[in-house]
Amino acid sequence: MNSYPLDLKKSNGSEQILTAENKQTHEVFAFAADSENISILKYNSSLFLTDQYKGPLKDIGDKSLVGYSFSADGLPTLYWSTKDYGTIIAIKYFFGNKTSKNLNFVFTSEKQTIIAQFQLENSFNLLVKDLEEQTLVLYTFENGTVKQKIFDFSAFKFQNRNTKFVTFNYVIQQNPIEKIEAEEYTPLFRSTTKSKLYIFPNRFVLTLDHNPKKTQVFDINLETEEIKEKTFTQSAIQKPKKISNSFFQDNKLYQTIASDEELFLDIKDYNSNETLKSFHITKNDTINFKTSPLLIQREDEKAKELKTTKKFLNYLSYLDIGLSVFKNKENTLITLGGTPNKIRQGSFFIASYSVDDFGFYDNSSSYYPPNYSSGYIHTETVYFESVWNPNYNVVKQEQLEPLAIDNIFYFMSLNKQIALDSILKYKDFYILSYYDTVSKQYVMRKFKDGFNADDPFLERLNTPSSFKKPFQKRP
Numbered sequence: 001m002n003s004y005p006l007d008l009k010k011s012n013g014s015e016q017i018l019t020a021e022n023k024q025t026h027e028v029f030a031f032a033a034d035s036e037n038i039s040i041l042k043y044n045s046s047l048f049l050t051d052q053y054k055g056p057l058k059d060i061g062d063k064s065l066v067g068y069s070f071s072a073d074g075l076p077t078l079y080w081s082t083k084d085y086g087t088i089i090a091i092k093y094f095f096g097n098k099t100s101k102n103l104n105f106v107f108t109s110e111k112q113t114i115i116a117q118f119q120l121e122n123s124f125n126l127l128v129k130d131l132e133e134q135t136l137v138l139y140t141f142e143n144g145t146v147k148q149k150i151f152d153f154s155a156f157k158f159q160n161r162n163t164k165f166v167t168f169n170y171v172i173q174q175n176p177i178e179k180i181e182a183e184e185y186t187p188l189f190r191s192t193t194k195s196k197l198y199i200f201p202n203r204f205v206l207t208l209d210h211n212p213k214k215t216q217v218f219d220i221n222l223e224t225e226e227i228k229e230k231t232f233t234q235s236a237i238q239k240p241k242k243i244s245n246s247f248f249q250d251n252k253l254y255q256t257i258a259s260d261e262e263l264f265l266d267i268k269d270y271n272s273n274e275t276l277k278s279f280h281i282t283k284n285d286t287i288n289f290k291t292s293p294l295l296i297q298r299e300d301e302k303a304k305e306l307k308t309t310k311k312f313l314n315y316l317s318y319l320d321i322g323l324s325v326f327k328n329k330e331n332t333l334i335t336l337g338g339t340p341n342k343i344r345q346g347s348f349f350i351a352s353y354s355v356d357d358f359g360f361y362d363n364s365s366s367y368y369p370p371n372y373s374s375g376y377i378h379t380e381t382v383y384f385e386s387v388w389n390p391n392y393n394v395v396k397q398e399q400l401e402p403l404a405i406d407n408i409f410y411f412m413s414l415n416k417q418i419a420l421d422s423i424l425k426y427k428d429f430y431i432l433s434y435y436d437t438v439s440k441q442y443v444m445r446k447f448k449d450g451f452n453a454d455d456p457f458l459e460r461l462n463t464p465s466s467f468k469k470p471f472q473k474r475p
Helices: 168-173 309-316 404-414
Strands: 002-005 017-019 028-033 038-044 049-057 064-070 076-081 087-094 099-106 112-120 123-130 134-144 145-152 177-181 193-198 201-207 214-221 227-233 243-249 252-258 262-269 275-282 295-297 304-306 321-327 333-339 381-388 418-426 427-436 441-447
Touching: 017 064, 017 418, 017 427, 028 064, 028 076, 028 427, 064 112, 064 134, 099 227, 112 134, 112 177, 112 193, 123 177, 193 243, 201 243, 201 381, 214 252, 243 321, 243 381, 252 321, 262 309, 295 309, 304 309, 309 333, 404 418, 404 427, 404 441
Parallel strands: 177 193
Antiparallel strands: 002 441, 017 028, 028 038, 038 049, 064 076, 064 123, 076 087, 087 099, 112 123, 123 134, 134 145, 193 201, 201 214, 214 227, 243 252, 252 262, 262 275, 295 304, 295 381, 321 333, 333 381, 418 427, 427 441
């Protein structure tokens, strides 16, 4: 699609490449940095190179590139930060005279911790948890300024699985928030988290699944800072040991709850709370709403098939359950399964498992972690995939074409010279950008859903079908 000669100097892993879209002009920018210099490539909306900038990095020190924004004049500002975000340097780059201007932001509060950093339209954002107040704080960087918005959760009530009232801070401390980008495929290892924040242009949706009986949803208006609460009850399972989670997609809430004997999957309309579709299976049933086999996968090993629902549910009951929902133009892809909780692995007895309702460790108590069973710590992932049409009918495997993300992962698995890669959703396709370590070039490649007949490389492949790794970050 596009390539540009780029000689990045290796130095302590300081090399970085970030590809971004100006949401107003639809221009695409590539920001490439090593320990000494910054190079910026500017492409128009047809992805032709129109301008470039190269200059020395000044006063950056040990800071890393964490984000970007675009001002009203279309010029980019890059944000460089220390690991703890204690100091952030904003540098605006001018293409006309090839100069730059620095602004410093010092994050001095020891009573706040960073939850997530993300782009929102053309701004760079930090979401912060106040460690004392029952609030989330949003810092928005744009046009050389920083704006603050505070979202107060002190008026809402929270209960743990034993119906005991706890604080918002306790829930978030025990279940750290995972940021979910609405238009991106979410791997299973991220969607099994109990607290998820879905990012939209004018709102956040925070879902909490710490209580297996229900999903608490908070709709956060970014303009007014108003928070609205909704509660979605999970289907009833009689066994005391049960696991549950949810996923928000396209104004629908997908809820799942399971034990070692049964599993429910419910799809509910977010606005009305009406159940649109419900699936229920027991350990003796065949799961007729899945497209793939039941799979078990250990890290760095190939997935293997589990022959029975009973075995699947038994493994699942010792893991963190979750589901990921991704929608393209035609179908909805569901990945449902369980992943090991990394925090719980290691010693059988870890004091951090026992915490009081205010978030303080109770060192007098220790017990077996949830993924412990008969002398064995469960470290596998189990899952299956379902592909549905708009009527929730299962699409058969032979009718499926690969998603763009499938093609990207497959391409990357065959090209070992790829480094510093990133994926950008652009118009109706995806751009994989990376540094080719052999040719020393910055490369952009276009990927679409389907068999990519216009791509000479992928056209030669016989079976570019399903290449996702649900719990691994990258191939």
